[in-house]
Amino acid sequence: MMCVITYLDIYLMSLYAIDRDTGITLYAQIAEVLERDYVRQGAAGDRLPAEGELAARFAVNRHTLRRAVDELISQGLLERRHGVGIFITDQLLDYRVGANTRFTQTLADIGISTDTRVIRKMITPAPAGVARNLALLADEPVLWLETLRLADGLPFCVISHFLPVKPFSELLDDYAGGSLHDFLEKNHGALHRTESLVTAVLPQGDDAKLLGITQNRPVLRVKSLNVLDRDNSPVEYAITRFRADRIQLRITP
Incomplete structure (x- = not known):
């Protein structure tokens, strides 16, 4: 049986060409191309070509192509509907950042279920930036909480919470998850955010693993400071790392 290669086939093969000598796995390269040419160029609900068709375009077997698709599914960018096809998900959540932003309430308002996992709780010397924001002396003991927040069961952000040991030491024993701000307001009074500094950075430490992304993504x-309403005394300095592929930040006064 003779195989006829058309000009369109040649164009597609060049368009989807991957480099087998870069040291980067084939499925990772394919995932990058799929994200660039389909996810970013398409819209939520768009269907990708069939896996067999994509495998032929990339000149790889279906197992390799499926591994690339699974990579994007794990990142929340695609979803596989069995018997129907692969679709682009509505992956960008509109997350409002303002004076009274609350993770649980903000996502509940747009119909997203949330969960909080406490990664670590400890007392540690305050880094210079943390000490300055909390009006503490450099290296003064500070309470450090690390939490992983999930939205609809998928990793959404990791937060480092820093608080003065006094009067918040009860968090070590009593806080086990849920809304940290609700816990603080119940025990210490209402608080609000005074600033939010946003920067795009590469993940540090174990952030990539916790968020389910690669180290180069x-x-x-967002660095933020929360203070008590009654006297503006610093309560919490938080450093939040959001998955950039799942969120758009809407900054409000």
């Missing part, structure tokens, strides 16, 4: 880092 940027995150949105």
Whole structure:
């Protein structure tokens, strides 16, 4: 049986060409192309070509192509509907950042279920930037909480919470998850955010693993300070790392 290669086939093969000598796995390269040419160029609900067709375009077997698709599914960019096809998900959540932003309430308002996992709780010397924001002396003991937040069961952000040991030491024993701000307001009074500094950075430490992304995929880092309503005394300095592929930040006064 003779195989006829058309000009369109040649164009597609060049368009989807991948480099087998870069040291980067084939499925990772394919995932990058799929994200660039389909996810970013398409819209939520768009269907990708069939896996067999994509495998032929990339000149790889279906197992390799499926591995690339699974990579994007794990990142929340695609979804596989069995018997129907592969579709682009509505992956960008509109997350409002303002004076009274609350993770649980903000996502509940747009119909997203949330969960909080406490990664670590400890007392540590305050880094210079943390000490300055909390009006503490450099290296003064500070309470450090690390939490992983999930939205609809998928990793959404990692937050480092820093608080003065006094009067918040009860968090070590009593806080086990849920809304940290609700816990603080119940025990210490209402608080609000005074600033939010947003930067795109590469993940540090174990952030990439916790968020389910590769080490070279940027995150949105938001540094924020929360103070008590009654006297504006610093309560919490937080450093949040959002998955940049799942969120758009809407900054409000």
